[in-house]
Amino acid sequence: MTADLRPASPGRASTRPSSGSPRAERPRRRGRFGVPLFLAAVSLAFLAPLLLAVYASLRPYEETAEHGYFSWPERLSFDYYRQAYTESGMGKYFTNTLLIAVPAVLITLFLASFVAFAVSRVRIRGGLVLLMLFTAGNLLPPQVLVTPLYALFLKIPLPWWMSDSLTLYDSFWALILVNVGFQIGFCVFVLSNFMRTLPKEILEAAIVDGAGVWTQFWRITLPLCRPALAALATLEFTWIYNDFLWALIFISNPDKLPITSSLNNLRGQFFTDYNLLAAGSVLVALPTVLVFLLLQRHFIAGLTLGASKG
Numbered sequence: 001m002t003a004d005l006r007p008a009s010p011g012r013a014s015t016r017p018s019s020g021s022p023r024a025e026r027p028r029r030r031g032r033f034g035v036p037l038f039l040a041a042v043s044l045a046f047l048a049p050l051l052l053a054v055y056a057s058l059r060p061y062e063e064t065a066e067h068g069y070f071s072w073p074e075r076l077s078f079d080y081y082r083q084a085y086t087e088s089g090m091g092k093y094f095t096n097t098l099l100i101a102v103p104a105v106l107i108t109l110f111l112a113s114f115v116a117f118a119v120s121r122v123r124i125r126g127g128l129v130l131l132m133l134f135t136a137g138n139l140l141p142p143q144v145l146v147t148p149l150y151a152l153f154l155k156i157p158l159p160w161w162m163s164d165s166l167t168l169y170d171s172f173w174a175l176i177l178v179n180v181g182f183q184i185g186f187c188v189f190v191l192s193n194f195m196r197t198l199p200k201e202i203l204e205a206a207i208v209d210g211a212g213v214w215t216q217f218w219r220i221t222l223p224l225c226r227p228a229l230a231a232l233a234t235l236e237f238t239w240i241y242n243d244f245l246w247a248l249i250f251i252s253n254p255d256k257l258p259i260t261s262s263l264n265n266l267r268g269q270f271f272t273d274y275n276l277l278a279a280g281s282v283l284v285a286l287p288t289v290l291v292f293l294l295l296q297r298h299f300i301a302g303l304t305l306g307a308s309k310g
Helices: 022-057 061-067 079-088 090-120 127-139 142-155 172-196 200-208 213-224 226-241 245-250 259-266 274-294 296-303
Strands: none
Touching (some): 090 127, 090 226, 172 226
16 A cells, blocks of 8 residues: 655645644643633632531521521521520630730741751751651551650649640640641642752852841841741641640640630530531631632632742
């Protein structure tokens, strides 16, 4: 069989589709609309429980008990939100959570930035081993240290103006320290990797100008790490805010419990109004949503670092 090498005549139409033909544009259009549709479906799947909780919190329990949660509402109101805030005492628990989460996040990022700078930008012996130790700390299950930390906090004294129990146990300092200890490893790992991407010429120029180590860290490196710090601050605040394990173990005074414990006050002994519980859950989740909205631009910038080059 021989191939036909004759040039196509001017009157003979080519059977190969051109780049601008509808047949060639059809796969491109499918790919163009397929990815957004898939992402929208995944986003809707993740938002479905939250949307259902908001929808249930606006309806009376009697209505949902009779017609079901997936029914058309007869009346919508914010009565459950007012009732959830007053009956659970959320104002006090919100204050307790802020007294724990805000110092823990600031101390974690401050100490982690020091260690990350020493490991990634300053030439010290054993820097890689130190980074591995901080990273390996995240692999340790928190439940393993519950008993040793409980016994240790009972024996560490504190002055009366720092703790009513005169020990580290049953104080906000216990929750702050344990959260800092467990979160600092992850922050060191992320910040050290980010600092390695910074141009070395910037620090070399600063050294030539006579900048010391503190100036290199505080006035040069740390401002460049603002996107990474904002992303970590958002994640750390969310994790510490939603934590309940450590508060359940190290806090015995009910007036010192964080916001996650306020939902237990909405559960009855023989009956639980799940619409009221849904309203309380939405109120508890609002601060984390607010923090994300405030740091959204920096958070997205921190997540997309290194996605493109140049």
